Amino acid sequence: MAKRKRKARKRKSGVRLLIWVLVIIALFLGVYLAHHYYRIWNQQRIEEQMRRQDRQAKQTFIKQVAPEAQAMQNSYHVCASVTIAQAILESQWGTSQLASQYHNLFGIKGTDPANSKILTTKEYINGRWIVTKGRFRVYDSWSDSIKDHTKLMLNGTDTNKDNYQAVVQAKNYREAAQALQKCGYATDPDYAKKLISVIQTYKLYNYDK
Template sequence: MNPRDFIDKLAPIATEDMRRYGVPASLTLAQAILESNWGKSGLTQQANNLFGIKGTGPAGSVTMQTTEYRGQTPYRTNAQFRKYNNWQESVADHTKLILNGTKDKPNRYHGVLWADYKTAATEIWKGGYATDPNYPNKLIAVIEQHSLYQYDVPNPKEVERVNMEQLIAELKDARKQIQQLITSLATVLKTTTEQEHTIRELNKRLKKLESLHPENIPIWAEPAVKAAQEAGILNDPAGSYDFYRMVTLMHRMGLIPK
């Protein structure tokens, strides 16, 4: 199986596992790649064991030779490894080990849960998963070389926190917009009030102007003024609006002789 096919087959399993339990998919993939040599190791071929987990599995166990370390010194030894019916069982057992740890230290691998891939690679080694001192660097190199971090999914709690922060920001923005609308409305009301005041003042000035002398005789007063002039009772036709109203009234009442 080539690397692309290996990743395509295992990535959906690792991603779903992360959604349910928080074990980074990138870590699951990288460990499977290192431990199984892209699925080509004898342990994977014979036992579907992707992670080199020792003991007895759902399908029993197999004895294989493995490399261990004392400090910086490697040595070869035989050990019993778990056997599985398929890769899903292997991933599930890997997750179970991380979640439950060991009897003496149940939380030994909890540092990897929902962690970024670099932290997870270090924490899995600190928990004692492997004795190789370069194990974290090897995991990180595989993850970065094949961009396995793209399969990691966000922590639901982190997603909830981000969503809450976005909601708070939106509420603050909405409140700001409402305040701006209130300010705009107040400005409009103030402007309307000022305009009403201006109109009242203009009406007052218009009434005053009506009582002043117009430049020309109003059309409606022309017949009365002409009659008064012909009757010889009006020499100067200039006057105020009140004067023209009075002359027009006299004319209509027949008080101006013909």
């Protein structure tokens, strides 16, 4: 009889110990899962905040360059949407060294050492991208850069005064983007496609109205 009672007590003690072990495991698992999902939630929150800040920065850049681009369109018939899209692509949303330090939004080259700087750039040559050096114009403001860009469209290059007339005469942003590529503004073989994509993604065509 006494042995059975001792065995019963041992079984109860074993059950209680097992329950405590399970409770402790459950607590640790709960803490781990809570910490794990908090990290996921916090990471998602940070990423969403960064995306929101990125969207805000891009909209700020568009609003900064749009008024001058529209003024040039109204006076000289150069599509504002294409001017803005070029500024976005060429300057990496105004963050490139050329744009942020020297106010050159369009990668316009220069020859006079007094108002130009030699910087590293990428060119698409013989089917591949290469890093090279180029001399680029320096401006006092983004507004001056946009005006000079329009001047380039109107007056062409030193070797061809009519080089960009197809851009000026384009009826819409698609024609203007394709004309820019055909006229050799950039070496990128997808330049027109990228311009059109940026215009459509950020609804820049609304600035042409």
